[in-house]
Amino acid sequence: MQNSEALALTAALLAAAGDLTRRINDGVEARGFEGRPAYGFAFTRLARGGATVTELATHLGVTKQAASQLVDELVRKGYVERRPHPEDARARLIVLTERGWECTRAAEEAAADAVRAWVEVLGEGDVRLLYDRLVRIAPYGPLRPAW
Amino acid sequence: MQNSEALALTAALLAAAGDLTRRINDGVEARGFEGRPAYGFAFTRLARGGATVTELATHLGVTKQAASQLVDELVRKGYVERRPHPEDARARLIVLTERGWECTRAAEEAAADAVRAWVEVLGEGDVRLLYDRLVRIAPYGPLRPAW
DNA sequence: ACGATTTGGTCAAGCTACTTGACCATGACC
DNA sequence: GGTCATGGTCAAGTAGCTTGACCAAATCGT
Numbered sequence: 001m002q003n004s005e006a007l008a009l010t011a012a013l014l015a016a017a018g019d020l021t022r023r024i025n026d027g028v029e030a031r032g033f034e035g036r037p038a039y040g041f042a043f044t045r046l047a048r049g050g051a052t053v054t055e056l057a058t059h060l061g062v063t064k065q066a067a068s069q070l071v072d073e074l075v076r077k078g079y080v081e082r083r084p085h086p087e088d089a090r091a092r093l094i095v096l097t098e099r100g101w102e103c104t105r106a107a108e109e110a111a112a113d114a115v116r117a118w119v120e121v122l123g124e125g126d127v128r129l130l131y132d133r134l135v136r137i138a139p140y141g142p143l144r145p146a147w
Numbered sequence: 148m149q150n151s152e153a154l155a156l157t158a159a160l161l162a163a164a165g166d167l168t169r170r171i172n173d174g175v176e177a178r179g180f181e182g183r184p185a186y187g188f189a190f191t192r193l194a195r196g197g198a199t200v201t202e203l204a205t206h207l208g209v210t211k212q213a214a215s216q217l218v219d220e221l222v223r224k225g226y227v228e229r230r231p232h233p234e235d236a237r238a239r240l241i242v243l244t245e246r247g248w249e250c251t252r253a254a255e256e257a258a259a260d261a262v263r264a265w266v267e268v269l270g271e272g273d274v275r276l277l278y279d280r281l282v283r284i285a286p287y288g289p290l291r292p293a294w
Numbered sequence: 295a296c297g298a299t300t301t302g303g304t305c306a307a308g309c310t311a312c313t314t315g316a317c318c319a320t321g322a323c324c
Numbered sequence: 325g326g327t328c329a330t331g332g333t334c335a336a337g338t339a340g341c342t343t344g345a346c347c348a349a350a351t352c353g354t
Contacts, residue, residue: 005278006258007191010167011290012281014188017160018208019285024157038340041161044154054302061165066341068304090302090349111153118284130280131152133273134159137265138166143158185311201331213312215333237320237331 020114027110033103034077040107041143042070043096046080047104050095060143079103167261174257180250181224187254188290189217190243193227194251197242208289226250 021037028035038060045051045059057067071094074080079100085091096104119127168184175182185207192198192206204214218241221227226247232238243251266274 003252003255003259004191006262007171007187007255009262009274009278009281010164010171010258011188011191012278012285013160013164013167014290015285016281017157017164018290020157020160024154036339040154041158044151044158052302053304062340063342064303065305065343069340085302088302088350092303105150108150108154111157112150115153115156121283122280126280127156130277131156131159133269133277134156134163136268138159138162143161143165183311199331200333209311210313211332212314212334216311232331235321235331239332 020111023114023117024107024110027113028103028106031106031110033106035079035103038070039074039079039103040111042074043079043100043104043107046094046096046100050083050093052085052091052093054091056094074100167258170261170264171254171257174260175250175253178253178257180253182226182250185217186221186226186250187258189221190226190247190251190254193241193243193247197230197240199232199238199240201238203241205289221247 024040025035025037028040041060042056045056051059053067053071054064056071057064060067060070062070071080071082074094075082078097080094081097082092083095085093115127122130171187172182172184175187188207189203192203198206200214200218201211203218204211207214207217209217218227218229221241222229225244227241227243229239230242232240262274269277
């Protein structure tokens with residue numbers, strides 16, 4: 001593989017990721033929610049029983065201060081609540097509200113719509129293969145804003 | 148494909164793209180250049196005979212003001228020059244300096260190194276296939292910062 | 295059991311990379 | 325040749341992160 005192709009591969013990845021996130025965000029807004037792409041990724045972490053600010057920060061690949069500010073935003077918009085943590089009095093458990101669950105489902109639907117567009121071009125098998133390969137490359141890396 | 152998988156696919160794309168850009172940027176800095184990831188993508192556009200600020204803006208998916216600021220930065224660091232445009236007195240042609248070419252090559256090498264790590268995991272064929280599929284999905288979309 | 299250190303969280307301030315808005319100079323179009 | 329479009333810059337504003345300081349609760353060492 002030539003050097004110039006390696007940069008092109010990176011560009012293609014970024015373009016694809018940007019395309020998807022934009023479509024999803026548009027879809028979420030079209031369903032009556034206001035937000036930014038980071039919400040969706042926060043939701044995927046919160047959906048499994050809630051999370052602490054620090055856990056969220058790790059998941060998103062930002063400082064805990066930034067995660068805390070994001071949570072402020074989500075609280076203000078009614079998507080999550082800060083509850084006392086059942087096992088650690090220092091920590092707070094961030095959990096989705098009913099509206100938060102609705103927004104999560106909206107994001108999943110929008111994502112499914114966007115991916116469906118890809119499936120029409122590549123076919124189900126290739127999209128699944130793409131996913132499989134990507135997971136093997138960057139299994140659980142933080143979701144940093146990309147460039 | 149289930150809804151939740153669609154979001155996971157997006158996350159995987161972002162993680163992979165973020166991983167690559169980080170590795171490349173580290174590699175470029177290790178080779179003695181200072182910069183940020185956007186430089187590399189600007190260089191790929193400038194490498195083919197230069198470009199105007201507006202063309203660069205389109206390529207990167209930002210406003211022309213933002214592109215102009217990026218060019219300021221690149222000029223300050225000695226990577227590019229603003230020349231009068233040979234065919235349009237309003238425009239300026241942004242071209243790489245010798246140091247700009249060196250940095251471009253460094254970015255390509257770093258990208259090749261990063262991709263090589265992927266090839267070791269997936270094999271050359273799968274990486275090439277990945278690239279092929281990505282290009283078919285998001286052929287020439289702008290390279291927006293991803294989330 | 296108790297002082298020292300670590301960990302979870304927030305407050306405050308600062309910065310980077312973008313945006314929008316205003317503007318000028320040149321080119322394109324009847 | 326006047327009108328509008330296009331390329332570029334200057335200026336100001338903003339979003340979303342960062343670093344640094346700090347407090348309270350938990351954990352560790354002795």
